[in-house]
Amino acid sequence: xxxxxxxxxxxxxxxxKMTDMLAENSxxxxxxxxxxxxxxxxxxxxxxxxxxxxxxxxxxxHTTCVIGNGVALDIPRMMKEIxxxxxxxxxxxxxxxxxxxQVVMPYHVLFDTYxxxxxxGKSFGSTRSGIAPFYSDKYAKIxxxxxxxxxxxxxxxxxxxxxxxxxxxxxxxxxxxLLTEEGLMETLHEYxxxxxxxxxxxxxxxxxxxxxxxxxxxxxxxGSLKDTDFGIYPMVTSSSTLAGYGAIGSGIPPYEIKSILAxxxxxxxxxxxxxxxxxxxxxxxxxxxxxxxxxxxxxATTGRPRRMGWLDTVAARYGCRMQGxxxxxxxxxxxxxxxxEIPICVxxxxxxxxxxxxxxxxxxxxxxxxxxxxxxWKQDIRGIRTYEELPENCRRYIEFVEKELEVxxxxxxxxxxxxxxxxxx
Numbered sequence: 001x002x003x004x005x006x007x008x009x010x011x012x013x014x015x016x017k018m019t020d021m022l023a024e025n026s027x028x029x030x031x032x033x034x035x036x037x038x039x040x041x042x043x044x045x046x047x048x049x050x051x052x053x054x055x056x057x058x059x060x061x062h063t064t065c066v067i068g069n070g071v072a073l074d075i076p077r078m079m080k081e082i083x084x085x086x087x088x089x090x091x092x093x094x095x096x097x098x099x100x101x102q103v104v105m106p107y108h109v110l111f112d113t114y115x116x117x118x119x120x121g122k123s124f125g126s127t128r129s130g131i132a133p134f135y136s137d138k139y140a141k142i143x144x145x146x147x148x149x150x151x152x153x154x155x156x157x158x159x160x161x162x163x164x165x166x167x168x169x170x171x172x173x174x175x176x177x178l179l180t181e182e183g184l185m186e187t188l189h190e191y192x193x194x195x196x197x198x199x200x201x202x203x204x205x206x207x208x209x210x211x212x213x214x215x216x217x218x219x220x221x222x223g224s225l226k227d228t229d230f231g232i233y234p235m236v237t238s239s240s241t242l243a244g245y246g247a248i249g250s251g252i253p254p255y256e257i258k259s260i261l262a263x264x265x266x267x268x269x270x271x272x273x274x275x276x277x278x279x280x281x282x283x284x285x286x287x288x289x290x291x292x293x294x295x296x297x298x299x300a301t302t303g304r305p306r307r308m309g310w311l312d313t314v315a316a317r318y319g320c321r322m323q324g325x326x327x328x329x330x331x332x333x334x335x336x337x338x339x340x341e342i343p344i345c346v347x348x349x350x351x352x353x354x355x356x357x358x359x360x361x362x363x364x365x366x367x368x369x370x371x372x373x374x375x376x377w378k379q380d381i382r383g384i385r386t387y388e389e390l391p392e393n394c395r396r397y398i399e400f401v402e403k404e405l406e407v408x409x410x411x412x413x414x415x416x417x418x419x420x421x422x423x424x425x
Contacts, residue, residue, distance in 0.1 A: 007223025008319035014331035016040030029057030032249030034221030035072030070249020098202035203251025224319030235274030262325035313404035318358035
């Protein structure tokens with residue numbers, strides 16, 4: 001069976017722990033989009049890890065981890081992550097890299113950085129991982145497919161074209177050092193040698209696995225509101241974060257995806273710029289930030305303090321709908337145990353009219369949150385293993401959120417450990 005796990009909102013929902021748990025019962029875990037611009041934090045018997053490129057199944061010897069064709073493959077970052085986990089006692093993972101994946105080049109990172117600097121106060125809040133320039137080149141058909149790394153004739157032709165195009169911008173727009181053909185070829189040969197042991201026809205491998213009835217987990221990066229088409233454009237990522245893209249980004253038929261688990265955080269957080277209707281500030285935000293996540297709400301990739309807010313069910317319901325969610329995992333519920341009352345955003349007021357529908361970004365800029373306030377449960381719920389043991393007000397919160405999302409909540413995370421999950425029937 002093919003199952004997808006994705007974020008419902010801005011990302012940062014705590015997918016890492018959920019993915020780690022589901023990976024334990026999976027034969028194959030697939031990263032199908034995005035690059036090293038976001039990460040999953042995982043805590044297990046080996047320690048605490050922040051994965052940025054590797055699928056979350058790398059901690060299991062029975063699992064094959066696939067880097068799909070939809071991924072922005074940062075080869076040095078991938079190799080560094082492998083070395084890091086192996087160096088901390090994790091057995092070397094089984095990894096298959098699609099021969100149709102494309103490669104993040106050093107100049108993608110440079111162009112990302114230069115453009116953010118040029119835009120200054122109007123920047124997109126990029127992590128400067130080269131993702132937007134990478135996908136721009138992919139769709140302009142001047143990117144490097146992994147398979148092309150093994151053909152010097154193809155590489156030579158592309159390198160000439162790329163130097164001509166990129167050097168115009170480097171010289172006249174950014175006033176930065178130019179690329180050289182020799183330097184690019186040297187980098188590409190280095191990447192070829194590093195990635196060679198992992199390369200194969202991932203789509204054929206996955207389609208055969210489907211025929212054999214293997215359990216396949218598609219692992220998404222970020223969340224619905226960062227999707228290029230359906231997110232808070234233009235403050236979005238440069239690939240599709242939706243489960244539907246999992247079929248394209250891995251090379252399997254879309255009808256094979258039988259289950260879609262959307263992760264919803266029990267409050268809201270976001271890294272980077274963009275509209276955030278239920279955002280809170282000051283001491284109120286800082287208190288929630290320090291109590292949230294595992295050791296605080298800071299970006300797994302950037303280390304930046306995350307922007308904080310109350311749970312926005314307008315955004316989360318929309319995110320679940322766009323993902324096609326069949327079930328929801330509610331994460332980090334334990335962080336709310338200090339509150340006397342808990343606000344939940346249930347509507348937006350736009351030009352004097354209240355709506356429950358998530359609008360386009362132009363209208364979103366005008367939106368003001370409409371809250372309902374629920375009583376808190378005022379106790380630590382970590383260590384509780386059954387739904388019935390949760391405090392009554394905690395169960396009321398979960399059931400209220402479920403009603404607003406219109407998707408069943410089947411899992412509740414109440415602590416940072418991989419066993420801190422309540423399965424709700």
